[in-house]
Amino acid sequence: MSKFSATQRRLAAIATVLPPGATPEGSRGVILGEALRLFAEHGYGGASIRDIAKLAGIKGASVYSHYPSKAHVLAELIRIGHEEHLRRIRSALLAASPEPRLQLIAVVRAHVLAHADYPMLAVVSNAELHALPSEFAAPILELRRQSELLLLEVIRRGESLGAFKVADTELALLAIGAMGLRVAHWYTPELDKTPEQIADAYGDFACRIVGAMN
Amino acid sequence: MSKFSATQRRLAAIATVLPPGATPEGSRGVILGEALRLFAEHGYGGASIRDIAKLAGIKGASVYSHYPSKAHVLAELIRIGHEEHLRRIRSALLAASPEPRLQLIAVVRAHVLAHADYPMLAVVSNAELHALPSEFAAPILELRRQSELLLLEVIRRGESLGAFKVADTELALLAIGAMGLRVAHWYTPELDKTPEQIADAYGDFACRIVGAMN
DNA sequence: ATCGTAGGCTAACGATCGTTCGTATGTCAA
DNA sequence: TTGACATACGAACGATCGTTAGCCTACGAT
Numbered sequence: 001m002s003k004f005s006a007t008q009r010r011l012a013a014i015a016t017v018l019p020p021g022a023t024p025e026g027s028r029g030v031i032l033g034e035a036l037r038l039f040a041e042h043g044y045g046g047a048s049i050r051d052i053a054k055l056a057g058i059k060g061a062s063v064y065s066h067y068p069s070k071a072h073v074l075a076e077l078i079r080i081g082h083e084e085h086l087r088r089i090r091s092a093l094l095a096a097s098p099e100p101r102l103q104l105i106a107v108v109r110a111h112v113l114a115h116a117d118y119p120m121l122a123v124v125s126n127a128e129l130h131a132l133p134s135e136f137a138a139p140i141l142e143l144r145r146q147s148e149l150l151l152l153e154v155i156r157r158g159e160s161l162g163a164f165k166v167a168d169t170e171l172a173l174l175a176i177g178a179m180g181l182r183v184a185h186w187y188t189p190e191l192d193k194t195p196e197q198i199a200d201a202y203g204d205f206a207c208r209i210v211g212a213m214n
Numbered sequence: 215m216s217k218f219s220a221t222q223r224r225l226a227a228i229a230t231v232l233p234p235g236a237t238p239e240g241s242r243g244v245i246l247g248e249a250l251r252l253f254a255e256h257g258y259g260g261a262s263i264r265d266i267a268k269l270a271g272i273k274g275a276s277v278y279s280h281y282p283s284k285a286h287v288l289a290e291l292i293r294i295g296h297e298e299h300l301r302r303i304r305s306a307l308l309a310a311s312p313e314p315r316l317q318l319i320a321v322v323r324a325h326v327l328a329h330a331d332y333p334m335l336a337v338v339s340n341a342e343l344h345a346l347p348s349e350f351a352a353p354i355l356e357l358r359r360q361s362e363l364l365l366l367e368v369i370r371r372g373e374s375l376g377a378f379k380v381a382d383t384e385l386a387l388l389a390i391g392a393m394g395l396r397v398a399h400w401y402t403p404e405l406d407k408t409p410e411q412i413a414d415a416y417g418d419f420a421c422r423i424v425g426a427m428n
Numbered sequence: 429a430t431c432g433t434a435g436g437c438t439a440a441c442g443a444t445c446g447t448t449c450g451t452a453t454g455t456c457a458a
Numbered sequence: 459t460t461g462a463c464a465t466a467c468g469a470a471c472g473a474t475c476g477t478t479a480g481c482c483t484a485c486g487a488t
């Protein structure tokens with residue numbers, strides 16, 4: 001383990017943890033939470049099983065009573081992160097008025113809020129995806145594809161209804177996605193902006209990018 | 215080293231290498247280039263000195279004839295990445311007409327092109343910054359601050375001249391920066407979009423975000 | 429002609445890695 | 459009361475890590 005704290009160069013918040021419904025109880029949950037902290041701060045390769053175990057109050061060998069390998073721990077974290085992300089976008093879209101502009105705002109707000117509410121989970125889900133053994137990657141990438149598809153469909157619908165004016169749909173999609181992704185790296189509760197304010201601003205940015213009339 | 219290729223989950227391009235002026239000659243340069251490839255694909259912790267040496271055609275111990283440590287190799291890569299980035303933004307701004315809108319387009323274009331021209335360097339400079347020992351980090355973070363400041367000043371000047379209408383300057387800055395950052399993760403020369411097209415589109419997006427009149 | 433240096437090499441160091449093994453302890457159902 | 463199961467443990471495995479030491483060789487300058 002490194003002798004320096006590099007948190008500030010990776011994510012700003014030491015905020016709490018995992019989505020309520022998704023966290024297992026007992027040691028399984030504690031291991032998951034502490035692994036998340038360490039993976040977010042030092043990366044998958046920079047955090048050892050023994051480091052995780054120590055924070056969880058057990059010994060390294062005991063981790064294997066709960067998870068078959070270190071990769072399984074990472075896989076579960078990334079799965080939780082992507083499922084929470086998709087779940088939020090889905091329900092936001094379901095609750096939104098059918099106007100294209102309001103749909104876009106709803107999706108972008110959900111996207112941003114997911115990254116501000118669980119910054120560590122978002123950082124690990126995105127930045128450590130490359131460390132995930134390929135046998136675990138397929139279902140994750142499918143979740144990712146579905147989230148992206150929802151945003152894409154909202155933009156396309158807005159275009160075909162004449163509500164949006166986009167030069168390049170795909171680039172707009174990528175740009176809007178990227179804006180939100182990055183929030184996890186700098187958001188902290190100590191900021192003078194609430195997640196709501198950020199979500200509102202980014203929703204507005206997205207509307208401007210796609211040329212949404214209002 | 216892992217037994218799977220995770221390139222697609224981290225960056226799309228296997229493009230070539232380092233900025234022309236910045237690459238040392240001889241083994242020093244070869245080591246730097248191969249280290250960049252491996253750090254981009256597997257992360258700093260996922261690439262060993264022996265892996266780098268093997269690709270460079272030498273043995274692990276010989277790396278230490280050229281660099282005092284693995285961290286020094288990473289530090290040099292990240293320094294090159296950030297210096298190239300700042301250099302491009304500076305010169306783009308210097309060559310731009312003084313109209314705020316054109317200045318913003320120039321800076322965003324330079325930002326995007328830096329990430330599309332050297333995707334591996336950009337990925338390592340951003341995603342592996344947290345792996346850099348803190349004694350190396352300070353000058354890097356200063357470069358980063360300067361690049362950010364240039365964009366911020368362009369936006370602020372546009373606002374005060376009444377050319378831009380931004381609700382939250384800081385959020386606009388972060389959003390525009392994030393858009394460009396992410397390009398390095400998906401751009402590949404095999405795409406049906408040239409870096410120029412992407413830069414143009416993103417320049418336009420940035421103008422829309424800050425409400426630049428045209 | 430010689431010598432210093434640059435840049436390779438093999439070998440090995442101690443540390444740490446993910447993981448396995450065998451065992452002990454506590455809890456709860458039969 | 460017994461026995462099975464879940465959860466913890468210490469110890470150790472082989473592999474790999476970053477790094478160092480010592481040696482060899484080719485070559486350019488004196």
